[in-house]
Structure formats: structure tokens, C-alpha cells
Amino acid sequence: MKLFKFASLFLLVVSCVCGSASAQINIEITQGVARGIPVAVVPFELSGQVDPATGGVASLPHDVAQIVSNDLARSGEFDAIPSDRFLSFPHRPEEVRFKDWRVAKAEALVIGEIRSLGNNSYSIEARGYDVFREKMVVGRRFDEVPGNLLRKVSHQIADYIYEAMTGRPGAFDTQIAYVTVERSGQAQVRNFLRVADSDGYGPRTLFESSNSIISPAWSPDATRLAYVTFETNRSQIVVQNVTTLDRSVVASFRGINGAPAWSPDGNFLAYTSSTAGNADIYIMDMTTRTRQQITKHWAIDTEAAWSPDGQSLVFTSDRSGNPHIYRIDRDGSGLERLTFNGKYNARASYAPNGQSLVMISRPNKEFHVAIMDLATGEQKSLTGGEVSLVESPSFAPNGAMILYAAQKQYNGILAAVSADGRVKQELRFQNGDVKEPAWSPSGTRF
Amino acid sequence: MNNKLSTALLLAMALTLTACGNKEVVAEAPPAAAPVAVDNNAFGSGYSVSDLESMGIMGDPVNYRTVYFAYDSSEIAERSRVIVEAHARALGSQSGVEVTLEGHCDERGTREYNLALGERRSQGVARLMSAVGAGNNPVQNVSYGEERPVALEHNDSAWSQNRRVEILY
Numbered sequence: 001m002k003l004f005k006f007a008s009l010f011l012l013v014v015s016c017v018c019g020s021a022s023a024q025i026n027i028e029i030t031q032g033v034a035r036g037i038p039v040a041v042v043p044f045e046l047s048g049q050v051d052p053a054t055g056g057v058a059s060l061p062h063d064v065a066q067i068v069s070n071d072l073a074r075s076g077e078f079d080a081i082p083s084d085r086f087l088s089f090p091h092r093p094e095e096v097r098f099k100d101w102r103v104a105k106a107e108a109l110v111i112g113e114i115r116s117l118g119n120n121s122y123s124i125e126a127r128g129y130d131v132f133r134e135k136m137v138v139g140r141r142f143d144e145v146p147g148n149l150l151r152k153v154s155h156q157i158a159d160y161i162y163e164a165m166t167g168r169p170g171a172f173d174t175q176i177a178y179v180t181v182e183r184s185g186q187a188q189v190r191n192f193l194r195v196a197d198s199d200g201y202g203p204r205t206l207f208e209s210s211n212s213i214i215s216p217a218w219s220p221d222a223t224r225l226a227y228v229t230f231e232t233n234r235s236q237i238v239v240q241n242v243t244t245l246d247r248s249v250v251a252s253f254r255g256i257n258g259a260p261a262w263s264p265d266g267n268f269l270a271y272t273s274s275t276a277g278n279a280d281i282y283i284m285d286m287t288t289r290t291r292q293q294i295t296k297h298w299a300i301d302t303e304a305a306w307s308p309d310g311q312s313l314v315f316t317s318d319r320s321g322n323p324h325i326y327r328i329d330r331d332g333s334g335l336e337r338l339t340f341n342g343k344y345n346a347r348a349s350y351a352p353n354g355q356s357l358v359m360i361s362r363p364n365k366e367f368h369v370a371i372m373d374l375a376t377g378e379q380k381s382l383t384g385g386e387v388s389l390v391e392s393p394s395f396a397p398n399g400a401m402i403l404y405a406a407q408k409q410y411n412g413i414l415a416a417v418s419a420d421g422r423v424k425q426e427l428r429f430q431n432g433d434v435k436e437p438a439w440s441p442s443g444t445r446f
Numbered sequence: 447m448n449n450k451l452s453t454a455l456l457l458a459m460a461l462t463l464t465a466c467g468n469k470e471v472v473a474e475a476p477p478a479a480a481p482v483a484v485d486n487n488a489f490g491s492g493y494s495v496s497d498l499e500s501m502g503i504m505g506d507p508v509n510y511r512t513v514y515f516a517y518d519s520s521e522i523a524e525r526s527r528v529i530v531e532a533h534a535r536a537l538g539s540q541s542g543v544e545v546t547l548e549g550h551c552d553e554r555g556t557r558e559y560n561l562a563l564g565e566r567r568s569q570g571v572a573r574l575m576s577a578v579g580a581g582n583n584p585v586q587n588v589s590y591g592e593e594r595p596v597a598l599e600h601n602d603s604a605w606s607q608n609r610r611v612e613i614l615y
Contacts, residue, residue, distance in 0.1 A: 212593035214557045228561075234588055235561060256565050256589050259558040272558065278569070279562035300562040316559055322518075323559055344518075347556040360556055367554065389600065391556060407600060436557075 025200025029076055030386070030415075031424035036079040037165055040106040041069035043083070044124070045091035048116035060114065062150040064124065064157070068110055071158035071172040071199060075400070076423030078165075081106055093127065093136065101131045108165050112157070120147040128161040137164040151201060156445060171396040174198045175440040176403060177206075177216040177225055178414060182432040193227060195242055198396075198439070200427060206240055207247065214436055215392075217260045222440045226250070226260035226269060237271055250284065259303045263310050270294070270304035270313055281315050283330065294332045301326075305349040314338065314357060316346040325359060325372075339372065341379055347392065348372075351419065352399040358382075358419075360390060369393045369404050371419060382421045387413070391435065395419075397442045405435045490535055491528050501525040507532035513571065515609040518555065520566040522574055526611075530571055533613050534578035541582045545615040547571050549589040550596075552605035557591055564589030571611045583615070 043065045072078035087100040091113045101109050112126035122145045128138040138160045142153050152173060159170030180192045191213045196203035207213065211230035218225060226239045237251035237260050251257040255274030262269055269284045281294040281304045295301040299319035306313055312329050319326075325339040325348045339345040344362035351358065354374075361370035361379060368381040369390050383390055387406035394403050396416075401423070403416045408426075412433030416425040427434070488495045489506040502525060503510060511533075513526035522530065537543060549564030549571075568587040575585065597604035 212590075214561075214591075214593065228558075230590065230593060235591075255587070256561050258561050272562065274562070274565055279565065300559065300566065302562050303556065303558045316556070318559075323555070344555065346559050362555075389553060410600065 025196055025203065026428040027074055027200050028426050028428060029074065029423065030426050031422070032076040036073075036075075036077050037107050038081055038105055039069070039072050039078045039108040039110065039161075039165075040081045040083075040086060040101060040104060041065045041072070041110040042086065042089050042091070042112075044112040044114050044126075046114050046116065048114075048118075048122075060116075060122075060150065061147045062154065064114060064126075064150060064154045065110070065112065067151060067154035067199070068126075068158045068161065071155060071170075072161060074199065074425070075162065075170075075172075076418065076425070077162075077400075078108070096129060098129075098131055098134045101129075106131050108161065110157075110161055117144065121145065122147065122150065124153060124157075126157045126160075128164050130165070151197065152443075155198070168400060169398045169442075171398040171400065171439070171442065172198055173445075174397060174442055175222065176414075177218065177436075177438045177440065178405075178434055179213045179216070179436040180429065180432045180434050181412065193225070193240075195225075195440075206242060206245060207238075215259055216436055216438045217262060218438055218440045219262045220264055220266045220441050222443045225438075226262065228258050228260070237269075239269075250286075250289070255279075261304050261306055261313075263306050264308060265310060270306065272302040272304070281313065281328075292332075294328060294330070296332075303347045306330075307350055308352060308354040314348045314350070316348070325357065338374075338377070339379070340377075345370075345379075349394060351395055352397060356419070358393045358395060358402050360393065367391075369402060369417065371402075380421070382417045382419075383415075386424075387415060392437060394437065394439050396439050401425075401439075403437045403439045405437055489532065491532060493528065498528065501528065503528060508536050511613045512610050513613070514606060515567055515611075517552070517605070517609065518563065520563065520570045522570055526571075527574065530574050530613070531578045533615075534575040534580040537575070537580040537583050537615070538578075539581070543581075543583045543615050544586065545575075545580070545583050545613070546586045546588055547575075548594075548612040548614060549587070550594060550608055550610050550612070551592045552608045553592045553595065553600070554605065555592075557593070561589050561591035561593075564591045567609075567611050571613065 069080045073080040085104045090096045090111050109129040109131055115123045124142040126140050127136055130137045140160055145153050155173035158172040162170035175195050177195050182190045191209050192205050193207040193213045194203045194205050209231050214228045216225050216227040224239055224241050228235055229238055235257045236249050237257045238247050239250050240247040251271055253273050253275040257273055259272040260269050269286055271282055272279050273282050279300045279302050281301050283292045283294055297319055299317050301315055301317045303316040304313045312327055314325055314327050316323050317326050322343040323346045325345050327336045327338055342363045346360050348357040348359035357372045359370055361368050367390050369383045370379050370381050372379045387408050389407040391405045401416045401418055406413055406415055412435045414427040414434050414437045484494050486494050491507055507529045510529045513529050547568040549568035551560035551564050572585050572587055595608040597607040
């Protein structure tokens, strides 16, 4: 069964890395929309297999309804209604009385039931309702869910509810990659490449080095990360499978090797190399490992990112005297300059819909995360004085949020901002500086 | 000109002081008190000692192994040129010495752009070295971008220390 193959892979990961997992991450909304959609998530009913030890139904390893509620609230687009305002606690469609939810001022309602099948396996039904229209907008059934995938299924339920209520796909069932830097004294520095769920749960270490780790980039199927290490005292590009943890060096040519970016089909890797004398953009065929030089210019060309259709790349070049964003067809033709404002625009990447770019801009003294509308060329700063030295912005796969690194009160932190600038979050880690975040593409649905 | 005069004065004073501290020397006729000729090519640098000092170089420039850069620049300033040329001359008389030029940046701007900028800085130093004639010594350019700062603070002073090329051999 396909499901079980997936489940066993997941088990392998957990057993490999549980020893190295560290601090949990807390995500705090620092700025939300004035009013989100009020949502009531009723605790799911648990029934089924009796636990011989307790005589009751085996308790769940994870609180599904709580995870769904937290996801929706964390997006900043929903306000979770506390359960003490609930007049009833329905689990099945026939138990829903819409009047109760209008009184509780809920616009969205989530109910569900979980059956314990024994052997740490569950079946889950979840339903979402539009209270005003008195209508079920989403209903999903998940069969034979192993206990260790309950969180994943909970995030998927949140994704379905989010999509039904906002019209845009959710991005809760995703992961984030990031690098944590832990210093003990001036000389001792440990760098950890880590991956955690999008809600910060279950961080695990993929790679540790006494040297910097930068530029993690997810493969489009979310199974591999390409990143840059200095473990040989030179920059090199490594690809690592996030499940098996197998790693291989894919670029260690003369000069610098950096800025890996997977093509949308996962077959090619754009990267920066100075093997021909100075930094230019190359594309590597990941099957044959053949390489093609895309830019040939004496200036610095780096930080390539693919257009969603895979036909072109944006990249940073200082050929005008300052770093700016350029676009080029993937065959190296059709060069076009995209940014003209200010003296520093770098590390651009496309929104999933291809209509805008997010980048690092320096309109004045400070560096900002900025979004540029490709149709109008208009640039808008999304970050202000609350953080400084912003870096490495990346879109959530649904395009709603942008994750980035910044300095705040002398600590390296991760933060997120909605593409419209209205919602801001900070990801709190227990110790160490955190940098180089990358939001994973959506994984396989259950 | 002023610099040269003051150097001469300083040297004369130094000689006098030395003389005072050592009676035996005084007993012998002091060397011709004629103004000491200013060496305009101290340590082969093409500059006088005081000119070097005004650039912040005390003594032989070859004792300095780090050269610094302006923000987002790989231009080699006068002080840096003097130091790099001193190393080139020192290396010119040797062969088979492996030279590594490590380029670094401050933390501002993106990491990958800085990785490329650090390399451009080290390449600039390498070009100057070979122009002066660093002999047949193999030169390695390495860039660490902003990944290996020497100063960890987030201010102008730290940033100016971190924008550098280290000359290692």
C-alpha cells in the first residue's frame, strides 16, 4: 500500500535524527489583519479501540483540532474563537446547529471525529462549514493514518479549510529549512542545517559544520535540499536527501560555487560559478551533470531564480555599477534589466503565480524585503524599522507569506510577512542565531 | 615636503636621544650632523617612513597581511597597494611558495552577492601582485563572502574590519 510505504519512510527519518533535534520554535504574530475570519474549531471526538491499560479510548499523540486551530490563527487571516464561547460541541453533520455559531459570532466552523483503529492507526473525518451560508464547504476523510502522521494530516485539514474560506490554497502542510549558528566563545562556532514543520514542530538536523552553511534550496518535490558549505574551506554545492540524509557534492569547481536553484521540473540546477574567471550563472543537468553557461559578463552575476514556467531566470548583476535584478531566457538570450530604483536590489525570486518578485532592496540606508509587481515595475517595502539587515526572502508555496532572516536586538531571527504586508510573524528559537530560511514546496497530500 | 622635513627632524632627534643615552658614543665625534637624507623608498615601498605612517603603516609594509576595502568596492586603496606590492616583492625573490588570498565582506547585502564580491577583491589583489611580479608562486583565490567576520558587532567599525583580503603564505 502506497500509504504504508510513505509511512515507513517517515519513521526512518524520525529514528535517524531524534537525537539531534533541538529547541522547539515558537511562532508569534507581531502584526495581524485588523479582523480575521472568526473560526470555531470544535475538539474532535475520539472513539474506537479501547486501551487495555486505561480501560478508555487510547489517547491521541497529537491534538488534531488544536493544530488546525493554531494553523488558521497563525496565518493572521483567521481569529480562533475560544471554546468557552461554544454553545454546543458537534462532531457529526446532523449535530450542527448554525444558530449556536451565529451567536458565538463564528463565520467558519470546523468539526471532526477520529476513530482509533488500534496499532497506532486512526481514521479521521473533518468538515468545514460556512456559518452564514449554512453550508458545508469542505469534507475530508483520511483512512489508516499512522500516529506519527497525525500532525501532517492536521496541517492538511487546515489547508483545506483555509482554501475553502479564502479561495487560496493553504501552506500549512509544508516545512522550513534554516541554519542555526551556535557560538561558544569566539572560536567555537557550530552551524546546523535544520528542517522543521511550518509551525516550528519537530526540528531535526540534516548537517552540522564548523563552517558556514548558506543558501538552502528545496527541490520542487520537497525531497532534497541543495545548499552551499565551506567544509573544505572553499565554497561547494551539496545536494542532500531530507529523508535518507544521503549527501553528494554536485559543484566544487575552481573559484566560487554558490546560489543553487532547482528548475520547476526538478531536472536542472541553476548555480553561480566563477570557473571561467568571475561569477556567472550556469545550469547543470542533474541527470547527466552536464553544464551550460548562461551569462558571460565581467560583472558579478549570481542568485539565479527560475520563473514558475521554467523558461527564464532572474538574477543579480552589478554590470550597471550597482547590484540590480535582471531577467534572461534559460538559453542565455533576451537579457532584460528589471530594477532601476535605488542602488541595491538583489536575491530576487518569483511569487508562485509569476506575477511578482520578492527581493532585498536598499532604497535608503536600510535593507528591506521588497515586492515588485512585474506588470507595473512598482516596488514596495514589506519590512520597516522593526528589524535590520534582512536577508534571504522566500515565498510560501501558496504565495501568501514571505519568510526571511533578519537581525533584531543583536540576534539573528526568522520572520515572515504576508505578501500584502499586513500580517507579520516572528519565529522564536530558544538559542543561537538563525538564518538562511527556505520554505518548502507543498508535499504529497495524504 | 613638510613630511620629509619632519621625518628628518624626527630622525635627528632620535639620533640625539640615542647619543644622550650612550656616553661612549658621544665620546666619539658624532657622525656628520648634516641633515639626514630622507629615504623616499623606505623598505622599497616608494614612500618615506612618514608617508607610510600617515597611511597607518608602521615599519615594513610586508609585516601587514590584511588589506581593507570600501563598502561594496573591490578597489585597492593606496595603503593596500603598498602592502600588496611589498608582498609581491618578497615573493618575487622566492619560488614555490603557495599564496592564498582570502576575500571577505561585511554582513550587509546578500550572502551570495558577497561571496562573489569577496572573490573579486581577492582577484584584484592577485592581479596587482602579478603586475608587480610575485614570481612563479602559485596563487589561490578563495572567497568566504560574509561568512568569516573578524569583528562580530553590527556597526561601521566592525564592517570596515571585515571588508578585507588576507594575504597568506
